[in-house]
Amino acid sequence: MRTFPGGFHPHDHKERSKGQAIRCLPVPAQVVLPMVQHIGVPCVPTVKKGDAVCLGQVVGTPDPENPRRFVSARVHASVSGEVVAVEPRPHPFGSPVLSVVLQNDGQDTWVDGLLDETDPGGLDAAAIKDRIQAAGIVGMGGAAFPTHVKLSPPPDKPIDTVILNGAECEPYLTCDYRLMLEQAEEIVEGLQLIARTVDAKHLYIGIEANKRDAADVLRRAAEGTGIAVELCRVKYPQGAEKQLIVALTGRRVPAVGLPLEVGVVVHNVATALAIRQAACSNRPLVDRVLTVAGDGVKRPANLRVRLGTPIRHVLDDARPRDGVRKIVLGGPMMGLAQHRTDVPVIKGTSGVLALRAAPTHTWRACISCGRCVDACPMNLLPNEISIACEARDVDAIAATTILDCFECGGCAYVCPAKRPIVHWVKFGKAELAKRRAEQQARQAAG
Numbered sequence: 001m002r003t004f005p006g007g008f009h010p011h012d013h014k015e016r017s018k019g020q021a022i023r024c025l026p027v028p029a030q031v032v033l034p035m036v037q038h039i040g041v042p043c044v045p046t047v048k049k050g051d052a053v054c055l056g057q058v059v060g061t062p063d064p065e066n067p068r069r070f071v072s073a074r075v076h077a078s079v080s081g082e083v084v085a086v087e088p089r090p091h092p093f094g095s096p097v098l099s100v101v102l103q104n105d106g107q108d109t110w111v112d113g114l115l116d117e118t119d120p121g122g123l124d125a126a127a128i129k130d131r132i133q134a135a136g137i138v139g140m141g142g143a144a145f146p147t148h149v150k151l152s153p154p155p156d157k158p159i160d161t162v163i164l165n166g167a168e169c170e171p172y173l174t175c176d177y178r179l180m181l182e183q184a185e186e187i188v189e190g191l192q193l194i195a196r197t198v199d200a201k202h203l204y205i206g207i208e209a210n211k212r213d214a215a216d217v218l219r220r221a222a223e224g225t226g227i228a229v230e231l232c233r234v235k236y237p238q239g240a241e242k243q244l245i246v247a248l249t250g251r252r253v254p255a256v257g258l259p260l261e262v263g264v265v266v267h268n269v270a271t272a273l274a275i276r277q278a279a280c281s282n283r284p285l286v287d288r289v290l291t292v293a294g295d296g297v298k299r300p301a302n303l304r305v306r307l308g309t310p311i312r313h314v315l316d317d318a319r320p321r322d323g324v325r326k327i328v329l330g331g332p333m334m335g336l337a338q339h340r341t342d343v344p345v346i347k348g349t350s351g352v353l354a355l356r357a358a359p360t361h362t363w364r365a366c367i368s369c370g371r372c373v374d375a376c377p378m379n380l381l382p383n384e385i386s387i388a389c390e391a392r393d394v395d396a397i398a399a400t401t402i403l404d405c406f407e408c409g410g411c412a413y414v415c416p417a418k419r420p421i422v423h424w425v426k427f428g429k430a431e432l433a434k435r436r437a438e439q440q441a442r443q444a445a446g
């Protein structure tokens, strides 16, 4: 079975939602569309209060004044109706973000010309990338990096391999699993379109072995295409880019490097589907499929949800139980805990979890058991990193391999002393960034 060194297997908690076919969540009366739904340059609104908008219309575009605007992704209206506010609103990342608020007229009137079917066979690489960029597509596994940027490697870094990530290793989440079961042919077409944009010859779909039925469906859909559908050992974080690349190709991405350094690009299966829709019908990203689950809901589900839908609306559909102590957007390992339910679903929201049994641990000093070292998929020393951070010793932090940590949470999960290692890692990275900024300011001042 293909796999990577390190990692561990948490209880996957997928049993309650995996049998739930994708259904459409009723569209709310209002949607809130933040100008930040991706990694990169924020968008600026292209509409103002009182404007009428159509479904699929651009309401936010990368700031034209920003020289790095290529690394950004447009925002489109996810309902038709009227702009009722352009103002900062609560956001899943924490601080309020400038958002376009739309009152839904219930008509779903698309922008003229969108959704006209095209044969993508006639599109060359540049045309496919243009459609992906126009559609505002980002990585939908949670990373939310603009897809057209990922598909534009520098000329000296050719890509020969594309991997579709169907691992879905985070507990509770089953939305990718359902997409693979229900829309396998479109996912395969999406992978072929991605391959065309970068001229890649080796194509893989990596799936954890607890989703063998999805792998079988994809194998049938991929027959005769040369795509290898591979099962990987069920282990967290099998779906992390670098770990999936090692498992499927044996190539190791250098520390602090990108997959393109080893000629690989990785995309989530939901992203491939969005690419296929953009290439075939110019459909912008106005909705996504997510899982709502956890012991705090009576009716777990996999839902197609319009972007901008408040998570309260998602939770209401899932019938919340009393005693919910934690709401998480994404999976429980790398997701973002929320302290309010009026934040919207954004492009990277793969799950809404309501947990009653969220533990409130008191943590202790490190007992040097080494479990975090065994679990770390990056071969780091999480114990030493956390001790340096806890001591607030910036020189000691700089001497660790903290920048190789991608905050998967595995070390904190296995730690018997319940040390908040990822919290310390975030703190340590922020301290290093602060020191770097101070050094640059001193150099600039001469």
Ligand code: SF4
Pocket: 375, 376, 377, 378, 379, 380, 381, 382, 404, 405, 406, 407, 408, 409, 410, 411, 412, 421, 422, 425
């Ligand atoms: S959070 Fe970082 S240090 Fe901890 S296991 Fe994951 S990669 Fe390793």
Ligand code: SF4
Pocket: 365, 366, 367, 368, 369, 370, 371, 372, 373, 382, 383, 386, 411, 414, 415, 416, 417, 418, 419
């Ligand atoms: S698992 Fe926790 S207690 Fe054990 S070595 Fe790592 S940080 Fe220390």
